[in-house]
Amino acid sequence: xxxxxxxxxxxxxxxxxxAQDRVNFTEKFKKENQGEYKIEINEVKELxxxxxxxxxxxxxxDDMIQQQGQYYKDVLTHFKPYENEKIIKxxxxxxxxxxxxxxxxxxxxxxxxxxxxxxxxxxxxxxxATGVSGIKITENPITTYKKEIEDFAVKSKFREFYKxxxxxxxxxISDYDKKANLGKQWKWLEKNFKTKINSYIIFCSPxxxxxxxxxxxxxxxxxxIYMVLPPLDNFEKLSELQNELFNTRVMFTEIDHNYVKAxxxxxxxxxxxxxxxxxxWTDENTEGISAYPDPVKVFDEYMxxxxxxxxxxxxxxxxxxxxxxxxxxxxxxxxxxxxMQEFTDKLLKVRAKNRDKKIDDWYPEFLKxxxx
Numbered sequence: 001x002x003x004x005x006x007x008x009x010x011x012x013x014x015x016x017x018x019a020q021d022r023v024n025f026t027e028k029f030k031k032e033n034q035g036e037y038k039i040e041i042n043e044v045k046e047l048x049x050x051x052x053x054x055x056x057x058x059x060x061x062d063d064m065i066q067q068q069g070q071y072y073k074d075v076l077t078h079f080k081p082y083e084n085e086k087i088i089k090x091x092x093x094x095x096x097x098x099x100x101x102x103x104x105x106x107x108x109x110x111x112x113x114x115x116x117x118x119x120x121x122x123x124x125x126x127x128x129a130t131g132v133s134g135i136k137i138t139e140n141p142i143t144t145y146k147k148e149i150e151d152f153a154v155k156s157k158f159r160e161f162y163k164x165x166x167x168x169x170x171x172x173i174s175d176y177d178k179k180a181n182l183g184k185q186w187k188w189l190e191k192n193f194k195t196k197i198n199s200y201i202i203f204c205s206p207x208x209x210x211x212x213x214x215x216x217x218x219x220x221x222x223x224x225i226y227m228v229l230p231p232l233d234n235f236e237k238l239s240e241l242q243n244e245l246f247n248t249r250v251m252f253t254e255i256d257h258n259y260v261k262a263x264x265x266x267x268x269x270x271x272x273x274x275x276x277x278x279x280x281w282t283d284e285n286t287e288g289i290s291a292y293p294d295p296v297k298v299f300d301e302y303m304x305x306x307x308x309x310x311x312x313x314x315x316x317x318x319x320x321x322x323x324x325x326x327x328x329x330x331x332x333x334x335x336x337x338x339x340m341q342e343f344t345d346k347l348l349k350v351r352a353k354n355r356d357k358k359i360d361d362w363y364p365e366f367l368k369x370x371x372x
Contacts, residue, residue: 022127025220029124030198033224037183037200039176041169044119045109047149047158048142049207050075052102054083055092064102066209066230071168074161075207082156087148094141100132101141102211107228108142110203117154119146128217133291172204172231179232179244185252188311193259194360199224200255206231214254227254245312245324252308260303263360264296267367271299274370286336302340305332306347307359313348346370 052058053065053075066072082088094101107129112119119142127140142149153159176182182200190196197216201224208230217224232247264271275281275295282289282298292298305328312324325344332340346369354362 022130023125023217023219023224024123025217025222025224026123027220030220030222033199034222035199037186037202039173039202039204041172041204041206042110043114043159043162044112044142045106045203046162046205046207047153048106048109049205050079050158051088051149051152052091052095052105053207054079055088055095056083057092057095057099057102059083061099063210064099066207069206071165071206074165078161079156079158082152085152085155087145087152090145090148098135100135103132103213104129104137105141106205108140111140112142112146114153114159117150117159119150132213168206172206175232176202176204179247180251181244181248182251182255184315185248185255185311188314189256189259192307192310192359193263194358195259195262196223197225197258198222200227201225202227202229202251204229204231212250212254214257216258225255225258227251229254241320245316245320249308249324249328252311253304256304256307257300259359260300260307263363264300264303266360267363268296270364270367271295274367275299281337281339283333283336283338286334289336298337302332302337302343303347305337305340306344309344310347310351310359 053072058065091101091105094105108127110125110128111122113122114120130137182202186197186200199222203226208228212227212229214225214227217226229251232243233250234243235246238246272295275298278284278298281302282292292301309321309325309328312321316324329340329344332338347366350362350366350369351359354365
């Protein structure tokens with residue numbers, strides 16, 4: 001399984017404990033980030049990615065860990081001599097219990113910053129990854145293993161490695177700025193949906209492969225969408241436009257989950273009725289389809305990719321639009337969603353009659369197509 005065939009989507013649940021806020025959006029943070037987006041290769045998060053990559057579980061899982069390219073070779077050369085450190089064995093034991101612990105470890109990396117050789121709490125992100133797919137944790141694992149992580153960073157000279165790789169990290173960020181069309185996607189989504197987002201952030205790592213996910217933080221009247229994504233791809237056999245469409249699709253179908261969510265919740269009863277028969281809407285023999293266990297999750301996956309097709313209709317020439325539509329239909333079939341052709345045809349038909357309306361407003365009309 002590769003990310004060109006299937007992308008595993010996991011939406012982190014927003015579990016907010018009364019005893020501990022997940023984020024703290026200060027007035028200063030809000031002012032600096034309103035209407036802005038950024039791409040970040042966070043230093044502590046990258047350390048955790050590297051530590052998980054050299055565990056036995058990480059070394060054996062090329063879906064979770066990107067094991068191609070010079071960066072991965074550099075990581076192994078520098079850090080594999082430390083694979084028998086106790087903290088690496090501990091991380092491995094956690095991922096043996098559940099691979100979701102990979103998300104709890106790497107996802108909470110942003111809750112600390114380096115100050116010299118010590119980790120200090122980040123003032124914005126307190127406990128950002130608390131739950132995924134119904135599994136919840138009550139203690140931040142970075143806090144739990146703070147001393148061991150600090151010791152590993154010193155012993156392995158991680159900060160020297162990170163500093164040496166900064167030109168590469170900067171190139172990854174530059175590629176996103178130039179080629180990913182995030183601003184264009186954001187503007188289109190806010191024009192076509194009622195949901196409004198204050199800011200976006202992409203947490204990137206060269207060690208991320210197929211495990212991409214998205215979520216949101218809502219605090220102090222400020223909503224931020226975050227995405228966890230790999231660097232952009234550049235396939236030599238594809239044209240510049242085809243590469244743009246591929247990378248836009250990977251990002252767009254993460255972002256628009258955050259816009260599809262509200263109207264899907266508002267129309268849950270209809271979705272439950274029309275999408276309850278999994279034998280019609282899913283191929284249960286496809287790996288990964290169990291991540292979509294109920295009608296709303298199945299519908300939302302169809303819809304996020306369908307909305308991407310609408311975006312392409314509005315923003316690319318007819319030939320590129322039609323080619324992309326067919327590639328999305330093939331991709332969805334490979335991922336276990338066999339009715340994408342029918343879904344997309346109905347979506348385009350209803351949208352054509354409602355171009356001046358928000359997608360939220362014509363959800364009911366669209367869903368009625370599946371009662372026929």
